[in-house]
Amino acid sequence: MKILSKYSLLTLLIFSLSACEGLVEDLNDDPNNPADAPAELIFTGVQLANATTHTGLTARMAAIWSGQMKGVDRQWSDFHVYNAGASNFTNMWDNIYYGTLRNSRIVLSKVEPLGIRVFAGMTKVTQAHCMGNATALWGDIPFSQAAQIEEFESPLFDSQMDIYTSLQSLLDEGIADLESGIGIPASGTDIYYNGDPASWEAAAYTLKARFYMDTKQYDLAFAAAEQGISSFAGSMYLSHGTTNDVDRNFYWDFLGPSRGGDIAAEDAQGESYLVTLLDPANDNYRGNAKTDESARFNFYYLGADQAINTPGRIEPNTLSLSQGDTLNAMFAENASFPLITYQENILTLAETSIRAGNFDAALGYLNEYRAFLNEGGYIDATYQAAFTLAYEPYVAEDFAPGGMENADGIAANDALLREIVEERYVTFYGQTIAWNDERRTRGSLEGIPISPNIGAELPWRFVYSQFEINGNPNVPRPVPGPFENMTIYQ
Amino acid sequence: MRNIFTNFAVLASRRDRLLSTWLLASLILIGTQLQAQERSISGQITSVDSGDPLPGVNVVVKGTTNGTISDIDGNYRLTIGEDAETLVFSFIGLVTKEVAIGNQSTLNVELTDDTKQLSEVVVTALGFEEDADARGLAFSKVEGESIARSGENTLINSLSGKAAGVQIARSSGDPGAAAYIQIRGQNTITGESQPLIVVDGIPISNTVGAPNADIDNSGENTAGVRQQSRMNDINPSDIESLQILKGASAAALWGSRAANGVIVITTKKGRDAGKLDITFRSTVSLDQVNVLHPLQNKFGQGQGGIYSPTSSRSFGDRIADRPGGADEQITDPNAPGYGGFFEARDGDRYYAIPSGSADDPNGGKNSRETFNDAREDQVFQTGYFVDNYLSMSGGNENGNFLLSLGHMTQEGIYRGVSDYDRSTIRLNANRKFNDIVRVSSNATFARTTSNRIQTGSNLNGLYLGMLRAAPDFNGEDYIGNYFASPEAAPILNRHRSYRRYLANNPNPIYNNPLWTINELQNSTIVNRFIMSAEIGIKPVNWFEFIARGGADTYEDQRKTYFPVHSAGANSGGRYEEFIFGETQLNFDAIGRFSFALSPDISSSVNLGWNINQRNYNRVGGEMQNFLIPDGPLDFSNSVGADRFPDDTETLVRTTRTYATANFGLYDQLYVNATGALESASSFGADKTFFYPSADVAWQFTQLTGSNALLSFGKIRAGYGQVGVQPDPHRTNTDFVAADNTLFGSWGAILSGVGYGNGAFVQGEQQGDPNLRPEIKTEWEVGTDLRFFNDRLRAGFTYYQNEIVDLLLDVRLPSSVGFETSYTNAGSMENKGWEVDLGLNVFSNQDWSIDLFANANQNINEVTSLGGSGDSDSDVIQLGGFSTLTSSVAKVGEPLSALFGGVYLRNADGSLDLDENNFPQVAPDFGVIGDPNPVWRGGIGGTISWKNLSLYALFETFQGSSFAPNTKSVLYNFGKHADTGNEVVVPSGGLVNYNGDVIEGGTTVRGNIRDFGGGPVILDEAWYTTLGQGFSNLQEQFIVDGSWTRLREVSLSYSLTSEKFRERTKLQSIDFSLRGRNLLLWTDVVGIDPETSLDGATNGRGQDYFNNPGTKSYIFSIAINY
Secondary structure, eight states: OHHHHHHHHHHHHHHTOOOOGGGGTTOOSOSSSOSOOOHHHHHHHHHHHHHHHHHSHHHHHHHHHTTSOEEOSHHHHHHHTTOOOGGGGHHHHHIIIIIIIIHHHHHHHHHGGGTOHHHHHHHHHHHHHHHHHHHHHHSSBOOTTTTOTTTOSSOOOBOHHHHHHHHHHHHHHHHHHHHHOOOOOOTTSOTTTTTOHHHHHHHHHHHHHHHHHHTTOHHHHHHHHHTSOOSGGGSEEEOOOSOTTTTOOHHHHIIIIITTTSEESEETTEEOHHHHHHOTTSTTOOOBTTEEOHHHHHHHEEOTTTOSSSTTSOEEOOOOGGGTOSOOOTTOTTOOEEEEOHHHHHHHHHHHHHHTTOHHHHHHHHHHHHHHHHTTTTSOHHHHHHSOOEEOOOOGGGGSTTSTTOTTOOOHHHHHHHHHHHHHHHHTTTSHHHHHHHHHHTTSTTSOOOOOSSSSOOOOOOOOOHHHHHHOTTSOSSOOOTTSOOGGGO | OHHHHHHHHHHHOSOHHHHHHHHHHHHHHHHHHHHOOSEEEEEEEEETTTOOBOTTOEEEETTSSOEEEOOTTSEEEEEEOTTOOEEEEEOTTBOOEEEEOTTOSBOOEEEOBSSSSOOOEEEOTTSOEEEGGGOSSOEEEEEHHHHHHTOOSSTTGGGTTSSTTEEEEESOSSTTOOEEEEESSOOOSSSOOSOEEEETTEEEOOOSSOSSTTSSOOSOSSSSOOOOOGGGGSOGGGEEEEEEEOSHHHHGGGGGGOTTOEEEEEEOOOOOOSSOEEEEEEEEEEEEEOOOOOBOOSBOSEETTEEOTTOSSBOOOBGGGSOOSSOOOBOOTTSTTOOOEEEETTSOEEEBOOOOOSSSTTTTOOOOOOOHHHHHHHHBOOEEEEEEEEEEEEEETTEEEEEEEEEEEEEOSBSSSOEEEEEEEEEEEEEEOSSSEEEEEEEEEEEEEEEOOOOSSOTTOHHHHHHHSOTTOOOSOOEEEEESSTTSOOEEEEEOBTTBTTOOSSOOSSOOHHHHHHTOEEEEEEEEEEEEEEEEEEEETTEEEEEEEEEEEEEEEEEEEEOTTOSGGGTTOEEEEEEEEEEEEEEEEEEEEEEEEETTEEEEEEEEEEEEEEEEEEEEEEEESOSSTTOOSSGGGSOGGGEEEEEEEEEEEEEEEEEEEEEEETTTEEEEEEEEEEEETTOOSOOEEEEEEEEEEEOTHHHHOOOSSEEEEEEEEEEEEEEEOOOTTOSSOOEEEOOTTTEEETTEEEOGGGSTTOOEEEOSEEOOTTOOOEEEEEEEEEEEEEETTTTEEEEEEEEEEEEESOEEEEEOOGGGSOSEEEEEOOEEEEEEEEEEEEEEEEEOSSEEEEEEEEEEEEEEEEEEOOOSSOGGGOEEEEEEOTTSOEEEEETTSOTTEEEEEEEOBOTTSSBOOOTTSOOOEEEEEEEEEOOSOSEEEEEEEEEEETTEEEEEEEEEEESOEEEEHHHHHHHHTTOBGGGGOEEEOOTTOEEOTTOOEEOTTOEEESEEEESSSSEEEEOHHHHTTTTSTTSSOGGGGOEEOOEEEEEEEEEEEEEOOHHHHHHHOOSEEEEEEEEEEEEEEESOOSSOSSOOTTSSSSOOSEESSOOOOEEEEEEEEEEEO
């Protein structure tokens, strides 16, 4: 009897051993984060992610490798001599693919089925802006299969030319959407143009022109630029504020608080090439009887005696009214950063015109741009007031052999082209497109004559993200290093 | 009884089905009692030698299967037939005794030891004591005495070197800093990596920072301060013994919380001594830095051999070549180079010093004084702690109590705001109401307060600003007022650092170390309650019902304050305040059956049900840019845009039903099996998993008989499965605010807070609706042998485990659209052996010499990491810097492998040198070292003479790699001693990294090295580019991280003579003098290699401006009444 009760108790207890799933169900929804978000908020996030890929490490590295700045301390003195490994590019690669491409695809999946076309158009233009920059810096990259993990776990690397072709049609689609005029997102969604279709359309054309420039399809670039951004006010600038970790200018933050002293514009080997062009005291000064670069030089750079972050060395200028300075420089704490601009568009019109052999048209565009500069252009008002500037119109004689801009006596067309290319290089200070131009024109008569920071070679490209190399078998092997040329520049 | 079940019902809540089952069970229990018509016999079984009660003794009516096992208090109760004549009492290690029953109804029995040493009692995962010799597993037990003897004021550190297979690594010498515990290798990659801590049957939190990897700001990363482990809230003096359940089979009952092993702590209880026992112990420790980095003091601040007072580097002029005397200062406001002046608090004024030039390398810097040593003296001191402990206890046969009070106060090794205080109160009470019902309870309150020093990769870290500072910079005056001109109003409380020697800018770039230790505040205040209660009901002799409940709850208030003019983004002031709260509730209902199946087969069965819930909350915020620079630490002192509130919460609930069964056959073969069926809220679609385990032990000497050589022999084997739970709330892919962590580049960030209407995006981590626990399957075999009449004890274990379904934030190629995917992917293996030896070399009345040793080897290999592409090359970063050296998981490599830039090599493996014979860096990274030891061991012993005893413990850690990034980065700054060398270039000349030829016979600052293409000169050109710690070529810096240390040494004396006792009425006074970490042998230069950049995480083997380690001298006195 006793044994019986012993085992019956045991058996009963064993049967009662169920795992009690009911007690633990429905407790795992994240109390901290939502499961979905409206397209409007996602789009703003896409814009922020995309902006970092134009103003972050990519821009600084390009500025150093294109002779506008110099890496002088810590990691940056090593990057300066082109020792930049795959891991250095991971963060930018994340912002491109996860931040921008993935999330912009989500926006499109939410708005396109509902016929919200202007919003879709803005999203497509943003996507193209991001991916065009990426292919210009890395060459062949994933695009057609990218950011669709549900379908492609190892996206293929599309050829650079295919990507440019796809981006042109993506922009065309975006333009068509924008032209429909239907589906303007709520105010506050778009941090650049607040949803204005016309502004976006112009920016899209300027981007088309940029990509045609990259691929040296100058006639198409000209045609696109004709419909591009036609006024400084229509430029796409990323606005910045004065709140740390929220909205400060990336260069300002990097050059000062984050990595003070890592980047200058001068080192033991001398000044950056751009400094030599702009510094009125330099032998290589590009100013002349019609041109005074004092204001722009000071707007860009702080002299060795005033340098804040690299005392004793000329450095990129970070003076800020918001910090109590009396001037507001190119890289002030709250200085807006150029993304797609009037300056770029009109200089594209100028360059493509001269490349098509239209001297007068090219000179006209150049002078239109100089007139803009002569009124102060994009130079901060404090610098216009504190320093002199002059950009009087050039005339054809200035480019004739022996002319003001042709001391070495080359063909007039070449001299004008050289001046336009140099003006682009000077104007695109701190932007990746300056390096695009340098690489595009490298070795030609009009090219920017920079010399390597070490050794005998100039780099052509950035290295793929380390995690892409690790995780995607489609990465080209051997992994191309910085000195390997890419399709569009061959 | 009804009350008990009612209470249980409340606790169990909502499960009517379960409740009804238990109610039914209770009815049967009562029924069983009513049916028992025979007479009963009961009594207590005690040890002849110690008088202590003996649990687990087999009691059988001779010639029948009727029997029982004594309970934890040595009591037994058995219903016997009228005809029963003799009871047989048996227990392994004790002489079996047969006693005639006669007419007695109470039969108390004393048993004597079978051999000289009582076999070891071990505590199982459920908190029950068992005979170690009857288990098929390796156990590691650390007695409370040994914990106290270590002289450590934190529990975890006191375990170092004491058990085979257990690695304890402290993250820094900061007071109260967390330490990393690793049992039998790494058992998870990104999951909870620390063992489960169970105190008196109740699991408690051992959280460092936040409990889940997905919560930001957990406190353990490359910067910030080193946080505490919550395990350190336990006063080591309260511990009776600590059992480390290493293997899966020992821990399987804890299911998905046990993969990292379980540490079962038994706290002290009162005893039946017929009097009040009082113990008072006081300990004083003096702590010092144990290793410092060697620095150069031959060359001044500057670059290219030219002095510059604002340069980040110390590649300036040769200090010995300076004229000496006072520096030239530009005091005339009209003179060129005038920079205003800085007025220190003591009135000292500093003006601009003219920089040098090629013709005049020292410029205005005339003084030959250097300040490296002064800086060390200004920062470090002899720290100390005072630990007082008072306990009172007593009891009788029906109950006992113990009350303890502890207070420890510690001052760190920094002459600044660095301290750690812990106060604990604990009450333990046990009461037996009758033969059926007993209750016990524990209540502990702990309060710890602490202030820490910023460390690591951190512009505000102590070492970063201290070690980089130029040797010729006197940083003594670190705070004062700056005047831009003689007429200008002062800017108050400016921060003077070596790169801002006039403090003419709000941002000092790097903190002056004196600012770091004196002006910053990093406080934490923790209030913690741990309560538990247990009730045991034993209605019949073969069954006991135990209900056990507990709560562990704490609140950790952390404040971090960077005053205005701190370095970097904090120059406008930054303040953070967070309250971390964690509550763990736990309840077990256990039925214990014990009976003999036949005279030769004893058995016991436990069945139980557990529910556990863990809530975590973090609420707080940050503000920056103070409106009033020295205003109160309150969020009102900033504008709205500069305030960042933050809150996070998580919840995990787990239920388990479990069973254990133990069978003993012929007192020599023991079979134990357990199973746990577990459900947890954090699991995905499948909610329930089963964890089996079994072990078997055969005492073959029972069969063969023991002899003079071999007195005891056992072979054993075990098998089991345990797991690791997924982080909670990870089954979905979330959308997240695009706020201040998401989109940035090297410090700067764009946040939706400042743009448009705000921004939300899909999270960078992909969720997984099918999350499962990681499953570790382990088997082990081993033997326990005792020789020479038990004077030599040896244990040997070999184990092998495989962990599958590892929970990983799989790093995706971001082209797929996510950065990571949190999923079950990949697998890992560990195999290893452990050996424990104990030898009583000699003992007589006065003398005894005991030696012990333990050693183990663990070989870990990551066998798969899932991943979407070429999984062989997947890498998951665990710590360090993705752009420099990181500690990673990589397929085919041991976990935590060091990963970084490697040399560009030729096909034959030789270095592919550049045209100047310098190495080059390969475009992608590779594995550059393994921070795991090939083996580790501890050896020590005690020599006693009468009441005097000397104890020593050496520990060794062999065959590991170490990434000395403080050293390599100091190359960049020209500050490390290696960069202060001068060499004469041999005839023929040499080239430097720039390709410049340096002619023979010249003395240059640098070193000569041959990378394989002939000697080259390593000078500033090399040390500021590829040859420095920020470069991609990290392989060049990796060193052997092996060490051996004298972990503990102690000399103690106990005053216990009769005369003394009579005169003082005291039992004893114990004195001891101890040392911790006094000797260290290692090839690592500049820092104790037992350090961790990433705190208590799986990121191992890296130094990056980590705060230093310590050594201690300790004195203690204990008075026992």
